[in-house]
Amino acid sequence: MPLKRCGLGFDCASMMLQPGLDVGDCENYATCGSATRLTPEEEFELIRWREVQAQERQEQWERQRETIRVNRHQAALIMLMSRGCPQTPESLGVAELLSRIAPLLESVRSQLAHFEGQYIAPEKCEAHTYNVKRPIGTYEYNKLTAAEAIFEPSEKAQKVRVIHLSNDDDPRNLEARMGIERRNALTQARTQINVAHQALTQAYALLQSSSINI
Numbered sequence: 001m002p003l004k005r006c007g008l009g010f011d012c013a014s015m016m017l018q019p020g021l022d023v024g025d026c027e028n029y030a031t032c033g034s035a036t037r038l039t040p041e042e043e044f045e046l047i048r049w050r051e052v053q054a055q056e057r058q059e060q061w062e063r064q065r066e067t068i069r070v071n072r073h074q075a076a077l078i079m080l081m082s083r084g085c086p087q088t089p090e091s092l093g094v095a096e097l098l099s100r101i102a103p104l105l106e107s108v109r110s111q112l113a114h115f116e117g118q119y120i121a122p123e124k125c126e127a128h129t130y131n132v133k134r135p136i137g138t139y140e141y142n143k144l145t146a147a148e149a150i151f152e153p154s155e156k157a158q159k160v161r162v163i164h165l166s167n168d169d170d171p172r173n174l175e176a177r178m179g180i181e182r183r184n185a186l187t188q189a190r191t192q193i194n195v196a197h198q199a200l201t202q203a204y205a206l207l208q209s210s211s212i213n214i
Helices: 029-035 072-083 094-113 171-207
Strands: 044-053 061-070 125-134 137-146 162-166
Touching (some): 029 044, 061 072, 137 171, 162 171
Antiparallel strands (some): 044 061, 125 137
16 A cells, blocks of 8 residues: 655644654645645645643643645745754854844944044055265155155145155154055955945845745
């Protein structure tokens, strides 16, 4: 005698709350078999048993028989949710990652506030050391150089490419070089934030895909 199987793939014993229940003895056996011939949108009735808290004795549970009206898509979802080891955003680690991103974003914002009021050098701008020969010797000086004339002049009427920074321990040289370090940190951070933005944009597109949100 061929082994009887549920036409919709249900775990009949679990659905009927009867451990060891033979599939052929399930109240839905005939219905599930005939439902396979319906279109995915046509509805039919299934019987299932559930355990609910007793109204008078909240610490106890009682069995209730109910009839539900479903189509094959809904029946497939019920079957997979009961048998298919269903996962969640939490169990797959997605929600936990998002919870880690949110405080990091706020930390980045707070770090950006530390740059306010500080000198940040322009892009394509570097500090250089150069030698000046004098009758009594050669001296090292520093200058801030840009690729184009973008700096405000100290004397001339038009913008200049170079700001002289004096010797190594002059505050102008120290602040200018710190400004370059700040610029480098910000531009590198910008690159990483852009990567994160693109990744999150792609993640959003994947999650809103019409093919998985039916």
